[in-house]
Amino acid sequence: MGRPPRHDADKLLDAAVGLVAEGGPRAVTMAAVARAARAPSGSVYHRFPDQPALLAELWLRTVTRFQAGFLAALDSGGPVAGARHVVEWSRRNVPEARVLLAGARAFGEPDWPQEARDRLAAANEEVFAAMRRLGAELGFTRKREMSRFQLAVVDLPYAVVRRNLLRGEEIPAFEADVAADAARDLLG
Amino acid sequence: MGRPPRHDADKLLDAAVGLVAEGGPRAVTMAAVARAARAPSGSVYHRFPDQPALLAELWLRTVTRFQAGFLAALDSGGPVAGARHVVEWSRRNVPEARVLLAGARAFGEPDWPQEARDRLAAANEEVFAAMRRLGAELGFTRKREMSRFQLAVVDLPYAVVRRNLLRGEEIPAFEADVAADAARDLLG
DNA sequence: TCCTTATTGGAGAAGTCTCTCTAAAACTCA
DNA sequence: TGAGTTTTAGAGAGACTTCTCCAATAAGGA
Numbered sequence: 001m002g003r004p005p006r007h008d009a010d011k012l013l014d015a016a017v018g019l020v021a022e023g024g025p026r027a028v029t030m031a032a033v034a035r036a037a038r039a040p041s042g043s044v045y046h047r048f049p050d051q052p053a054l055l056a057e058l059w060l061r062t063v064t065r066f067q068a069g070f071l072a073a074l075d076s077g078g079p080v081a082g083a084r085h086v087v088e089w090s091r092r093n094v095p096e097a098r099v100l101l102a103g104a105r106a107f108g109e110p111d112w113p114q115e116a117r118d119r120l121a122a123a124n125e126e127v128f129a130a131m132r133r134l135g136a137e138l139g140f141t142r143k144r145e146m147s148r149f150q151l152a153v154v155d156l157p158y159a160v161v162r163r164n165l166l167r168g169e170e171i172p173a174f175e176a177d178v179a180a181d182a183a184r185d186l187l188g
Numbered sequence: 189m190g191r192p193p194r195h196d197a198d199k200l201l202d203a204a205v206g207l208v209a210e211g212g213p214r215a216v217t218m219a220a221v222a223r224a225a226r227a228p229s230g231s232v233y234h235r236f237p238d239q240p241a242l243l244a245e246l247w248l249r250t251v252t253r254f255q256a257g258f259l260a261a262l263d264s265g266g267p268v269a270g271a272r273h274v275v276e277w278s279r280r281n282v283p284e285a286r287v288l289l290a291g292a293r294a295f296g297e298p299d300w301p302q303e304a305r306d307r308l309a310a311a312n313e314e315v316f317a318a319m320r321r322l323g324a325e326l327g328f329t330r331k332r333e334m335s336r337f338q339l340a341v342v343d344l345p346y347a348v349v350r351r352n353l354l355r356g357e358e359i360p361a362f363e364a365d366v367a368a369d370a371a372r373d374l375l376g
Numbered sequence: 377t378c379c380t381t382a383t384t385g386g387a388g389a390a391g392t393c394t395c396t397c398t399a400a401a402a403c404t405c406a
Numbered sequence: 407t408g409a410g411t412t413t414t415a416g417a418g419a420g421a422c423t424t425c426t427c428c429a430a431t432a433a434g435g436a
Contacts, residue, residue: 040385042384106213217392238394
C-alpha cells in the first residue's frame with residue numbers, strides 16, 4: 001500500500017547522531033541531516049513535523065537504547081554491574097555516547113512536543129524507580145545514602161566516560177574497571 | 189584618548205553567559221549577544237573579530253576564573269578541599285558553571301583562533317601540572333593511581349555538579365560535603 | 377489495468393545569522 | 407579650539423535555515 005520508503009526515520013536519526021559526534025549538537029540542522037543521509041529536505045519533513053520533533057526523537061531513541069542495557073545490567077548484576085555498563089556501553093557506542101554527553105537541553109528540550117517530553121519523563125522515571133528499588137534492597141533508606149548510591153552507580157561512571165570523550169580519543173577498556181572499582185568503594 | 193567604551197568585552201561576555209544559562213550554547217549567536225547587552229551588532233564585532241573568537245573568549249574567561257580558585261584550594265587545603273571547591277564554586281556561579289557543563293566543544297573549539305587554543309592549552313597544563321605535583325606528593329606514582337586521583341578530585345565533584353544543574357534547581361549546600369566525603373573515600 | 381496510498385524530490389518563501397562598511401559621535405591632548 | 411583616535415550605531419549583503427507545497431513516482435489491491 002503505497003510507495004516503499006527509502007529514507008526512514010532511523011536512517012535519518014543515524015545521520016543526526018553522526019553530525020553530533022562530529023560537530024556537536026549545533027551541527028544538527030534539518031538541512032545537514034538531509035545532506036548527511038543523502039535525502040532531500042522534503043523527506044526529512046515527511047518523517048518529522050519540525051526540528052524540535054527530530055531532536056526529541058534523536059534524544060529519546062539514544063537514551064532508551066542506553067537505559068535498556070543499563071536496567072538489564074542492574075537487574076542481573078547489581079549496582080557495580082550497572083556502573084560498569086555505563087562505561088562499556090559508551091565505549092562501544094561512542095557517537096551515541098556523545099549525544100548523551102551533550103544532554104537533553106543541548107537539543108532544545110524546552111521546545112519539544114509535549115508528547116515527547118512525556119515519553120522522556122516516563123523513561124527516566126522507570127530508571128529512577130529501579131534505582132530506588134535496588135537502593136531499598138541494599139538498605140539505603142535515608143536521602144543522603146540514596147544520593148551517594150546514585151553517585152556511585154550513575155554519575156561517577158558517567159564522569160569517567162566524560163573525561164575520555166572530551167579528550168577525543170577512544171575510551172580505554174580499563175576505564176570500565178576504574179568505574180566498577182570506584183563504585184564498589186563508594187558503596188562501602 | 190578616544191571615545192570611551194560603552195559596551196566593553198566583559199559586558200558582552202556577561203550577556204553571553206546569560207544566554208548559555210538560559211538557552212544553552214546554541215543560543216549564543218552574535219545577534220543575540222548584541223540584543224542581550226543592548227548593543228548594536230557593530231559593537232560586538234568591534235570587540236571580537238568573529239563568532240569563534242567570542243566563543244573562545246567566553247570559554248577562556250570562565251575556565252580561568254574557575255581554575256584560579258581551584259588551584260588555590262588545592263594548594264592550601266589539599267585534594268579534598270579541591271573537590272569541595274568544584275562544587276562550591278559552581279553553587280555560587282551557576283550561570284558560569286553551565287558554561288563549563290557544556291564543554292569547550294559545544295562552543296566550537298575546533299574553529300577557535302590558534303592563539304586562543306594555545307592559551308587554553310597553557311591554562312589546562314597549569315592545572316594538570318599542579319595535579320601531578322600533588323599526586324606525586326601523596327605517593328600516586330602509577331598511571332592507574334593518578335587516574336583515580338583525578339577521578340576523585342575533579343571528575344567526581346563535577347559529576348555532583350552536573351546532576352544538580354541538569355535538574356535545573358539550585359545546588360544544595362550539602363552537595364559540597366557529598367563530593368568531599370566521596371573524594372576522601374576514593375583516596376582511601 | 378486502474379485506483380488508492382505513501383513517499384520522493386526539489387523549488388522557493390520567509391526568516392535568521394554572520395559579517396562588512398561607513399558616517400557620526402565622544403573623548404584626549406597639544 | 408582643532409587634530410587625532412576610538413567607539414558607536416545601524417544599514418545591508420550574502421549565506422544558510424526552517425518549513426511549505428506539490429507534481430512525479432512506486433508500490434498493493436480490486
